[in-house]
Amino acid sequence: MSTKRQPKRVPAAPEPPRAGSPSTATPASVRQVNRAILLNLIRMHQPVSRIQLSALTGIYRSNVSFIVEELLAEGLVREERGRPAGRGRVPMFLSLNPDGCRVVGVSIRAAETVAALAGLTGRVLDSAAFRTPKTPKAWLEHFRRAIEKLCGGARRWAAGIQHICISVPGMVNHASGEILWMNALPGYAGFGLREKVQEMTGVPATVANDCHLATTCERWMGDISAELRNLVFLEVGDVGVGAGMIVNGELCTGHNSTFAAEFGHMVVDPSGPPCNCGRRGCWELFVCDRATWKHFDASTEFTESRFEELIRQARGGDRRAVRAFQTTARRLGLGISNITLVLNPETVILAGRLTEVWGIIAPPIEEALAALPGRPRLRPARMPAEELFLHGAIRQALSGLFARPRLG
Amino acid sequence: MSTKRQPKRVPAAPEPPRAGSPSTATPASVRQVNRAILLNLIRMHQPVSRIQLSALTGIYRSNVSFIVEELLAEGLVREERGRPAGRGRVPMFLSLNPDGCRVVGVSIRAAETVAALAGLTGRVLDSAAFRTPKTPKAWLEHFRRAIEKLCGGARRWAAGIQHICISVPGMVNHASGEILWMNALPGYAGFGLREKVQEMTGVPATVANDCHLATTCERWMGDISAELRNLVFLEVGDVGVGAGMIVNGELCTGHNSTFAAEFGHMVVDPSGPPCNCGRRGCWELFVCDRATWKHFDASTEFTESRFEELIRQARGGDRRAVRAFQTTARRLGLGISNITLVLNPETVILAGRLTEVWGIIAPPIEEALAALPGRPRLRPARMPAEELFLHGAIRQALSGLFARPRLG
DNA sequence: CTGTTTTGTCTTGGGTCAAGACAAAACAGT
DNA sequence: ACTGTTTTGTCTTGACCCAAGACAAAACAG
Numbered sequence: 001m002s003t004k005r006q007p008k009r010v011p012a013a014p015e016p017p018r019a020g021s022p023s024t025a026t027p028a029s030v031r032q033v034n035r036a037i038l039l040n041l042i043r044m045h046q047p048v049s050r051i052q053l054s055a056l057t058g059i060y061r062s063n064v065s066f067i068v069e070e071l072l073a074e075g076l077v078r079e080e081r082g083r084p085a086g087r088g089r090v091p092m093f094l095s096l097n098p099d100g101c102r103v104v105g106v107s108i109r110a111a112e113t114v115a116a117l118a119g120l121t122g123r124v125l126d127s128a129a130f131r132t133p134k135t136p137k138a139w140l141e142h143f144r145r146a147i148e149k150l151c152g153g154a155r156r157w158a159a160g161i162q163h164i165c166i167s168v169p170g171m172v173n174h175a176s177g178e179i180l181w182m183n184a185l186p187g188y189a190g191f192g193l194r195e196k197v198q199e200m201t202g203v204p205a206t207v208a209n210d211c212h213l214a215t216t217c218e219r220w221m222g223d224i225s226a227e228l229r230n231l232v233f234l235e236v237g238d239v240g241v242g243a244g245m246i247v248n249g250e251l252c253t254g255h256n257s258t259f260a261a262e263f264g265h266m267v268v269d270p271s272g273p274p275c276n277c278g279r280r281g282c283w284e285l286f287v288c289d290r291a292t293w294k295h296f297d298a299s300t301e302f303t304e305s306r307f308e309e310l311i312r313q314a315r316g317g318d319r320r321a322v323r324a325f326q327t328t329a330r331r332l333g334l335g336i337s338n339i340t341l342v343l344n345p346e347t348v349i350l351a352g353r354l355t356e357v358w359g360i361i362a363p364p365i366e367e368a369l370a371a372l373p374g375r376p377r378l379r380p381a382r383m384p385a386e387e388l389f390l391h392g393a394i395r396q397a398l399s400g401l402f403a404r405p406r407l408g
Numbered sequence: 409m410s411t412k413r414q415p416k417r418v419p420a421a422p423e424p425p426r427a428g429s430p431s432t433a434t435p436a437s438v439r440q441v442n443r444a445i446l447l448n449l450i451r452m453h454q455p456v457s458r459i460q461l462s463a464l465t466g467i468y469r470s471n472v473s474f475i476v477e478e479l480l481a482e483g484l485v486r487e488e489r490g491r492p493a494g495r496g497r498v499p500m501f502l503s504l505n506p507d508g509c510r511v512v513g514v515s516i517r518a519a520e521t522v523a524a525l526a527g528l529t530g531r532v533l534d535s536a537a538f539r540t541p542k543t544p545k546a547w548l549e550h551f552r553r554a555i556e557k558l559c560g561g562a563r564r565w566a567a568g569i570q571h572i573c574i575s576v577p578g579m580v581n582h583a584s585g586e587i588l589w590m591n592a593l594p595g596y597a598g599f600g601l602r603e604k605v606q607e608m609t610g611v612p613a614t615v616a617n618d619c620h621l622a623t624t625c626e627r628w629m630g631d632i633s634a635e636l637r638n639l640v641f642l643e644v645g646d647v648g649v650g651a652g653m654i655v656n657g658e659l660c661t662g663h664n665s666t667f668a669a670e671f672g673h674m675v676v677d678p679s680g681p682p683c684n685c686g687r688r689g690c691w692e693l694f695v696c697d698r699a700t701w702k703h704f705d706a707s708t709e710f711t712e713s714r715f716e717e718l719i720r721q722a723r724g725g726d727r728r729a730v731r732a733f734q735t736t737a738r739r740l741g742l743g744i745s746n747i748t749l750v751l752n753p754e755t756v757i758l759a760g761r762l763t764e765v766w767g768i769i770a771p772p773i774e775e776a777l778a779a780l781p782g783r784p785r786l787r788p789a790r791m792p793a794e795e796l797f798l799h800g801a802i803r804q805a806l807s808g809l810f811a812r813p814r815l816g
Numbered sequence: 817c818t819g820t821t822t823t824g825t826c827t828t829g830g831g832t833c834a835a836g837a838c839a840a841a842a843c844a845g846t
Numbered sequence: 847a848c849t850g851t852t853t854t855g856t857c858t859t860g861a862c863c864c865a866a867g868a869c870a871a872a873a874c875a876g
Contacts, residue, residue: 022449024465025441027832027862033433033815034864041430051823057432060865065824087874088822171781180781230663247655254752255638256782262749267742269677278779279745334675337687341670342750344662371686373579373588374664407441408812435831435863442833459854468834473855495843496853818876825870832863839856846849 025407034059035067036404042077043121043402047093049082068094076100076120076401096120101401104150104203105394106143106166107210108132109386110184115143117150117161118394120401126150136179136191144200164197164205165397167213167389169242174257177207183240206396209259211235213392214385215244216251218349220395221382230345232261232376235385236332236352238302240264241284245343263339268331286331289353296324307353314357322360329361333368336378344374351381351388433815442467443475444812450485451529451810455501457490476502484508484528484809504528509809512558512611513802514551514574515618516540517794518592523551525558525569526802528809534558544587544599552608572605572613573805575621575797577650582665585615591648614804617667619643621800622793623652624659626757628803629790638753640669640784643793644740644760646710648672649692653751671747676739694739697761704732715761722765730768737769741776744786752782759789759796 034057041056042048054064071077078097084090098119106115109132116127128146133139151159170182177194197205215233222228229249235242241264245252254260264284265277272281285291293302296310313321336348354361358380369375381388442465449464450456462472479485486505492498506527514523517540524535536554541547559567578590585602605613623641630636637657643650649672653660662668672692673685680689693699701710704718721729744756762769766788777783789796 022445022465024445024467025438025832026834027435027438027864030433030435030438030832030863037430037432037816049823057430059432060867061824062826062866063864065826066864084873086822087820087872089824089870089872091823247660248658250656250658252638252655252751254782255754255784256752258752258782260750260752265749266674266746268675269679270742271677334678338674339750341673342668342747343660344664344666344668346663374662374666376663404816407815408445433863434865435833438832438863457854468836469855470835470857471833473857474833492842494853495841495851497839497841497855499854820873820875822873823871825868827868828866830864833861835859835861837856837858840854842851842853844849844851846847 022408023406029405029407031067032405033407034063035070036402038064038067039071039076040402042071042094043096046095047080047082048095049091049093051091053094074100098123101162101398102160103394103397104147104161104164105390105392105397106164107386107390107393108139108166108168108185109389110169113139113142113146114390115146115150116390116394118397120398122391122394122398124390124394132185134185134187136188136193136196139188140196140200143197147201158201158203161201161203163397163400164201164203165213165393166193166197166205166207167210167393168193168207169210169389171259172207172209174206174208174253177205179207180258208393208396209242209244210389210392211242211261212244212251212253213396214351214381214388215246215261215349215392216399217388217392217395218382219246228347230343231347231349232263232339232343232345233349233351233381234263234336235381236287236289236350236354237385238289238304238307239284240288245345247343263335266335266338268334268338283331283335287328287335291331292324292328292354295327296321311353311356314360325354325357325360326364328354329364330368332361333365336365336376337368337372340369340372340374340376345376347377347379349379349381351385355380430816431814437813437815439475440813441815442471443478444810446472446475447479447484448810450479450502451504454503455488455490456503457499457501459499461502482508506531509570509806510568511802511805512555512569512572513798513800513805514572515794515798515801516547516574516576516593517797518577521547521550521554522798523554523558524798524802526805528806530799530802530806532798532802540593542593542595544596544601544604547596548604548608551605555609566609566611569609569611571805571808572609572611573621573801574601574605574613574615575618575801576601576615577618577797579667580615580617582614582616582620582661584665585613587615588666616801616804617650617652618797618800619650619669620652620659620661621804622759622789622796623654623757623800624807625796625800625803626790627654636754638751639755639757640671640747640751640753641757641789642671642744642759643789644695644697644758644762645793646697646712646715647692648696653753655751671743674743674746676743676746691739691743695736695743699739700732700736700762703735704729719761719764722768733762733765733768734772736762737772738776740769741773744773744784745776745780748777748780748782748784753784755785755787757787757789759793763788 038053041053050064054061075097077094079092082091082093098121100120104117112129113132114129116124118124128149130142171180179188179191179193181189194205194207219228231246233244243261243263245261252260265282267279267281268283269281273285274280275282275285289307290302310321314325449461458472462469483505485502487500490499490501506529508528512525520537521540522537524532526532536557538550579588587596587599587601589597602613602615627636639654641652651669651671653669660668673690675687675689676691677689681693682688683690683693697715698710718729722733
């Protein structure tokens with residue numbers, strides 16, 4: 001009989017740390033840490049051989065094999081024969097098993113809600129959308145039908161879904177999963193979204209701010225070489241600025257898990273126009289799309305179609321349109337300068353429709369940053385904001401599998 | 409022959425993580441984590457028995473004993489017989505051994521430099537001061553003599569000192585230990601302070617920004633019950649505002665380890681007076697002591713003695729003096745509001761001479777914060793800023809012994 | 817067909833912790 | 847004084863985890 005050691009088959013339920021006491025380490029936490037490191041490396045380098053993982057981490061060959069065996073047994077990782085390259089034994093290539101788990105990411109927007117089913121790699125397998133209703137109760141009913149559609153009918157109701165994460169365009173309590181308020185949908189304020197969704201589906205759920213999810217999503221998709229430990233994400237919208245920030249490699253959600261990075265409401269001019277937050281001269285009043293429109297034509301009202309036309313004109317080289325965006329960009333530069341002085345991020349990521357005229361807005365912003373000591377890299381988001389929110393939710397729903405335990 | 413397990417006697421040299429690769433966990437890192445947790449708990453709860461430590465952490469009795477044995481062997485912890493309380497075996501009380509190690513904390517100020525010798529508990533055993541010279545070369549010479557005095561003469565030169573940490577009132581590169589610039593002492597710009605000190609003394613050294621050290625010091629001294637994971641420290645000085653911030657339990661030093669939390673240079677009024685940072689309307693122009701003096705009497709120059717007189721008058725109830733501080737407090741409130749919206753800290757700590765009139769400045773600040781969603785606690789620093797800088801340096805010099813390893 | 821190289825598996829040994837038996841030292845009650 | 851109870855700490859055992867290296871498998875080179 002072989003004495004070959006066998007990996008435990010745990011369902012990978014990450015235990016919450018005992019409240020109050022510092023989370024101590026046990027021999028098992030060593031495995032949790034290394035396992036998470038390897039799973040992340042497989043995600044980033046796939047397809048990858050065991051020996052490459054060993055070289056990347058410093059973990060010994062034999063132990064890489066042992067941990068990978070556990071991942072294979074759980075179905076998170078897939079193995080296939082690699083191609084012979086030069087002499088030597090042919091390596092086995094490891095990659096994430098897209099069918100290793102099923103999660104649902106949901107993005108609530110003022111007009112529409114989208115729910116997407118995704119596998120372990122985060123690729124969307126199927127999605128369902130509905131007009132966002134005015135009341136959370138009606139939303140729940142629509143959401144039930146969307147989930148049924150994604151799962152292939154009421155029969156297989158929520159079968160196999162491991163986690164649901166919901167992106168909310170407003171302030172939420174990340175800890176309790178409660179919506180505190182949404183500008184566009186006041187009827188949802190105070191709604192215990194997470195609890196209701198969990199009750200209905202029987203699946204663990206998470207609720208988070210849209211821009212916070214976008215921030216972690218940008219990092220998730222980031223370069224392999226340069227791990228971003230300090231970055232700021234800014235989404236310029238019609239009437240405001242949403243934002244998220246990663247400090248020392250961790251998303252900042254504030255001490256009571258409700259908000260942080262509300263850069264839009266920094267006062268940059270105490271004698272400026274009143275903001276509906278109750279103060280005067282908030283930054284977002286100067287840089288949102290409405291403000292850009294006002295710079296262009298103060299006499300007519302802002303509408304989406306007019307703004308799109310403005311973008312087209314600016315791209316076409318229309319002087320007045322270009323100047324409107326330049327004015328906004330200078331004010332963006334002022335605020336980003338403030339942010340840089342406070343956080344000294346490595347990268348500032350900009351999202352929103354005005355990134356469609358990146359060639360126009362980037363120079364004035366860079367100019368404002370030029371004189372600063374720790375000048376950050378500036379770049380547009382990798383995809384439109386709406387997609388970032390949805391993919392951020394999917395990523396967050398998957399994060400339990402990839403997260404390292406906190407020790408100490 | 410006994411098979412009793414014996415603790416390794418390692419000199420506790422924390423290995424730097426291999427650059428580039430994520431730091432993996434080994435069975436040894438488990439011990440490092442738990443050892444750090446126990447040492448911190450002994451510091452905070454001393455005198456404390458092994459059984460109490462076991463209850464606080466969840467680490468089993470036997471293992472607490474095993475780890476404590478290691479700490480005793482290294483001389484970091486001291487054991488004494490506790491008092492019998494009720495029946496049962498008399499517990500042994502553990503506490504930090506003040507003579508367990510020797511470190512030196514140094515605070516460079518514009519006028520004076522102070523060097524202090526301290527033991528494991530952080531209590532100052534002896535100190536030496538000298539006028540800060542204009543050039544770093546002369547400073548090094550003075551510093552050598554100060555160290556000699558602290559060590560009891562040239563004979564026992566730097567003997568037994570485990571670490572030196574130097575607080576600098578300016579911008580430094582925490583990673584390289586280089587001074588980038590100091591407002592008050594321009595001659596030091598570009599000086600590789602850490603390397604020079606290490607060369608001269610043969611002792612590992614750290615160089616850090618004064619307010620960053622004060623920030624971690626306030627946390628170190630913080631309540632046992634409420635571990636502060638998000639706090640902001642602000643020091644209002646003659647001409648500027650220094651600051652530090654802790655996010656998710658970690659000090660934020662920015663992506664290139666040079667600065668962060670430069671709240672003083674947030675622009676709060678783009679049409680305000682010019683700042684010597686090259687921009688206009690920086691916050692510190694409105695809230696520094698000079699600004700307060702100007703609110704009181706714009707016709708005469710600011711001097712230290714006049715400002716002290718102003719404080720006395722305000723404390724005495726002089727209407728005009730009180731109003732000058734109230735004006736400053738309102739502008740402080742504006743900036744702290746901005747900071748709150750960005751960081752959502754649990755606590756904001758204020759230091760500087762204007763905290764001597766806390767009863768006058770606190771209400772206007774609280775008023776500005778009242779309407780915010782995540783209203784932070786506001787409190788004055790536990791000790792004068794100069795002492796915080798020095799004790800912060802001492803604490804930082806000790807931190808290697810108390811820090812947990814980073815895993816992942 | 818043999819030697820070399822590369823990749824992965826299996827065995828061994830050491831570190832770490834949890835669990836519980838055991839010892840020591842106090843008090844309570846008789 | 848003596849015994850039982852309670853509390854604290856020590857020692858032993860077993861399980862988990864990793865590093866190191868022997869060994870096996872599978873390719874190419876000559």
